[in-house]
Amino acid sequence: MKQRYIVVEGPIGCGKTSLAHKLAQKMGADLLLEEPSSNPFLRQFYQDMRRFALPTQLFFLFQRVEQVGALKQPDLFAKPTVADFTLAKDPLFARLTLNDAEYQLYSRIYEHVRPQAPVPDLVIYLQASVDTLIDRVKRRGHAFEGTISEDYLRKLSEAYSRYFHSYDESPLLMVNSERLNFVDNPAHLDLLIERMNAMRGGREFFNRA
Template identity: 55%
Template sequence: MKNTLRTGVRNIVVEGPIGVGKTSLARRLGEHLDAELLLEQPETNPFLSRFYQNQQRYALQTQLFFLFHRLDQLHERTQLQLFPRTVVSDYLLEKDLLFAGLTLNEDEYKLYRQIYDRLSPQASVAPDLVIYLQAKPETLIARVRKRGIDMERRISDDYLMLLGESYTRFFHHYDDAPVMVVNSENLNFADSTDDFLLLVQRIESMRGRREYFNRGD
């Protein structure tokens, strides 16, 4: 039987830094809600592995590939609005600017921003809910090392720490959609049904624009 969330929540984004578990949660929510999934699919980016080896040389190519891939997905989604269906995604388009600001030099960022500003309004639709997963930098580092994805072996600890800090700043100011901030330190949405259903319950009871969920709340 198809599950649903509270009225009006049809477009859900799960976000957070590398290693926090956003794709696993997005997949589980998608299955629970019989929703359409929009996923980043970083393994399809031919520049990403080279970026982790030489960020300065491959940052712009990596960012532009991700941007065009996401814009294509979101544009295709907007064409299907005549047949609305719940959508769960593991990325927020605006976070591309976060990564661009971290990795591009001044001239590259100006070029990237021109392209982003020209194309993003055609595909950008504010989500009904953003689930922002947080974890301590040392937790993110440990999780990335544990899962052992080959190209991620080249990610430095410093980069992962900087990324986590950047996400914190980004979501401190983000106000385009309601946000559920989730401390994932002691939660395992991929493997624990109890944890997952507890999160669903918290989403159901959410009434404000920003709420916080920690294990034990």
């Protein structure tokens, strides 16, 4: 496979972590995952977003920079890497949760650390309806997600849509995941990998009728 650094992205509940696992296993790649459970502010954030937004966001920012920093100097003989996050989407959450003064502070810090992160060779953006996202979040039953409101998920989904509408930092494969089950149907995963290998343009779509 020509891509060495692949990112699976999308809003909470889209299935990005599950797909990242399957892709890494299929490709024999290293797996790089977000670590939300290690953020000491996250549970409080979902209970009181306004109060805990800034420390939650800054913790994630520095965590993500540290995680992807080593990829800035790739080893040509190392395995490919599949991740379930990209640093470039970090401001999306910040703009959604921080007030103007906090966002100005966050932006200064982000611009300072952003050069430490490499640009992915490919971003796979998983799309799903808000109702599907809500259902998936409820069904997987993560304790810290129990207080996520439907309104927050709706705003987050809209923010992702706006962000990737104009995204041009790396090749982008937009995937409608409503009728695809990458975890339980190996044929669906094979179809996705075929599309990844066949990509020629900077932006393509994958939608299974």
